[in-house]
Amino acid sequence: MQGLMMQQPLLVASLLVHADRHHGDQEIVSRRVEGDIHRYRYRDLAQRARRMANGLTALGIQPGERVGTLAWNGYRHMELYFAVSGSGSVLHTLNPRLHVDQLAYIIEHAEDRVVFFDLTFLPLIESVAPRVKSPKLFVAMTDRAHMPRAHGLSGTLMCYEDLIELHSDAFDWPLLDENSASSLCYTSGTTGNPKGVLYSHRSTLLHTYAAALPDSLNCSARDVILPVVPMFHVNAWGLPYIACMVGAKLVFPGPALDGKSLYELIETEQVTLSAGVPTVWQGLLSHVAERAGTFSSMRRTVIGGAPCPTAMTTQFQERYDVDVLHAWGMTELSPVGTVCSFKAHQRALSGEERYAIQAKQGRSVFGIDMKIVGSDGDELPWDGNAAGDLLVRGPWVARQYFGGDDVPPLRDGWFPTGDIAKIDADGFMQITDRSKDVIKSGGEWISSADIENVACLHPDVTMAVCIAARHPKWDERPLLLVVRKPASSLTERQLLDFLDGRIAKWWKPDAVIFVEEIPLGATGKVLKHRLRDRYGSYYL
Template identity: 50%
Template sequence: MTRGETMLGQMMNTPLTTTSIMHFAEKVYASSEIVSVTADNPTHRYTYADAFKRVRKLANALQKLGAKTGDVIGTLAWNDYRHFELYYAISCSGMVCHTVNPRLFPEQLSYIINHAEDQYLFIDVLFVPLLEKLAPSLTHVKGFIVLTSEAMMPKDSSLKNLICYETLIASEPETFTWPDIDENAASALCYTSGTTGNPKGVLYSHRSTVLHTYATAMPDVFGISVRDVVLPIVPMFHVNGWGLVYTVPMIGSKLVMPGPKMGDGETLCALINREQVTISAGVPTVWLALLNYLDESQAQIPSLTRVVTGGAACPQPIFDNFRENHGVEVHHAWGMTEMSPLGTYNTLKPHMQAWSEAEKTKVRLKQGRPAYGVDLKIVDDNNNELLWDGKSSGAVKVRGPWIIQRYFKAEQDACDADGWFETGDVAAMDPDGYMNITDRTKDVIKSGGEWISSIELENCAMTHPAVAEAAVIGVNHPKWTERPLLVVVPKSGAAFNAAELLAYFEGKVAKWWIPEACECVTELPHTATGKVSKKDLRAQFADYHWPE
């Protein structure tokens, strides 16, 4: 070669595929356990070796059904061992595993299934009535496979070509020749929750999935060890269960899955204690349910050391309750469907260990530092990059190998001309690299020409002992354009006074930030992924009249 030419490395170019994760887990961690709750078995228990043997049987069954490379196969299922099998059998066969969120509105479900062109749907027995209503509108689906045994199959269902999962795979061989897959081939498909317009599809590749799996396993991210027992409560139909369905087998940890009981505090407590769970992951509403049960029952969870929370800003009382009453550390994570989903993760840096608990908590409440692989910046309205000084606040943009370039079937890229994807979040970055999200772009409140953070107000409200859940929205105001309205769900049996709660903000936030009024409700609207639906809340209070 001549001077100036690029010298190429001489290392193997092994494809990064989910098949490699499967082979590695089965070879090195064959005896590690998978424990799950299902509708037909409250405690199903088997090993990775057992799981991947059934995965091969399922791959043969898919082939017999006529499913081909590139076909999209849908799932509507909870976190359990059969859903785990589907993840690997579909993707490793060269097909696309499309996890469908059953909590979406029926018209959104029909749109998603038709847009994805799902060929078959694997459904939990609990979702059969839902699919019976949707079936007439589904244009591509050739059959429905119910994830249960023959004894638990629904009787007299109107669904055509209804197949029992266990019967489907029972007679299939335990061997299967896995195809060679291009690492850039599509592996999985997940749709956004569609808060504005129709949901959008995000198509992950094998390469992006494997790189994301490496990142989540890092010590200052999930930091999982083979000695851990992991309970993913975040649904497997929500951004690949935050990637844990890949990370845990790669590390070889014991995997515990709660099935349809993911929101039940008593079941979660029992699972944690029986299986000696050390790490868990879920949205804040899940942790509220668990903590409420623990408070009421006086139960303890001694094996649990840390939990990961994401999907929405986590209120400080959750951090405090876990740490002070149960010795559990809570770690904020941030990301989105378009990011596979990992963006940032919060662990304290060494120099922070000597700080007071109050100082540490200020850091813990932030969304954390970017993981390697996520290039992140904040920009002003003119797209000028802002300093990481902890004060400058701007729109968050990201890029990296597991971040979306274009939505499924879209004609244009989702990122800008320089390759950056705008997340829709508004945040500040501090000198230590921690991101503090102040709002979603569409939720930020502008009052008298100045910005107010609804998230900071909500976090403050949640520290009041009488508040179970809180949300802040901007409502039209004749003088200030918008003013913050606090909407609160009081704790059961708590003495609640709106004026007292508003006074509680004094000295904790800027005086002009304090909400103009407080309204008490029995419950807040939530999205399909468990977040408070600000869109529905704004519609609910669209004609609100401020008190005199």
């Protein structure tokens, strides 16, 4: 016997319809590329998104065709999130931090019909346009007064606000198949060409539900959310969708991601929750410390994209009373997979024990199942000691890549993350390495992530990265590369002495190299392959 419940498809546009109907007065604040602050409400967002949907139809964009965006976090980008996906086309967010060759490859591979871009990226668009066969239509996300007078594009250049003004807001969102594609995001391409991950309306809505839960990102209508994590990569971790679902106020930072600009926005708009990668938060914390500031409203920050050093967690929580939610995910997971949210019994643990838990990537949100397997493929125990390949599955996990050029990645229905991890008895997962980054010394495994976390506890260390360097006797040995804090005179011997007693003696790196900066990829992740290429023969 079947249930007697209504059948309504899970569609991205329904989030906007809900926000318009139930939270129409809620504010959306954006720092614009033009330099000013823009304010409007969810009902304005909904109206302009409908206008843009009519504009896309007038441009001849068909259901299923890809529409590219090269833009910062802002209200116009938000409008495209719904206008494109809601009308049946596919939103393709482009990462401006990628190399121009990779951008050209992605645009061509996705067969984008049109690309919308913020004015910041006009030079990038001018460089990419001659390298691609399509699109030949580009839309500058600005008004007529700020349109560039001259440009080197080989195609038609249109004005975003003109496109909005030309069309009516009378638009009925179509009743789409919930399994149809809604958006497309390519991996960061740290090795080889980036791969496209094609999200569906259904997977996006389910991810939004799960990520908003109390034990996930814990979002509500009482929140003021600042997504620092970019809308051009994995949908800003789903926060624009979550805000519509719960009715939270949204604050968009635009292109100004330095510590001073973010702090001013946080304080002025009374932000309660923000999300970003560790490198961004390092800049924010440095600014606040320099001016002896405090956070008057922010009480939670989500940190992901790279492991969060315990020193950063400690500073946020003990000095500024801002709880840290350490999270983990991937482009292929839409992206949220785990969040480090305490269980009830863990609240009674000592501070040191709680920090040890917070160093982990956390436990699965509902919808994500995970396991670790050994080299023989057999599942390993959840005892906090056994480490193996991390596999995941769930309704918002990719089963194959867009374009069908590659062999489907799944292993017996599970997605291989490429991470080496441990899982404890409470279900908390901790990544010990990427499978390609793990160090094998004298036949034994060494966790580079553990060494990095301990090194970052030193007060004079801004960033630390540990790589495997080839060794004549042990095959590989750990090599530590460190960025010191300004004016620090920290020496190699002092840092190695600091590691004594904090990691296994045989794990201790044989050398420390102080560097001015660490190479970061398009999503803020450390490019260890570059460091291995440069320093991998250091001990030979």
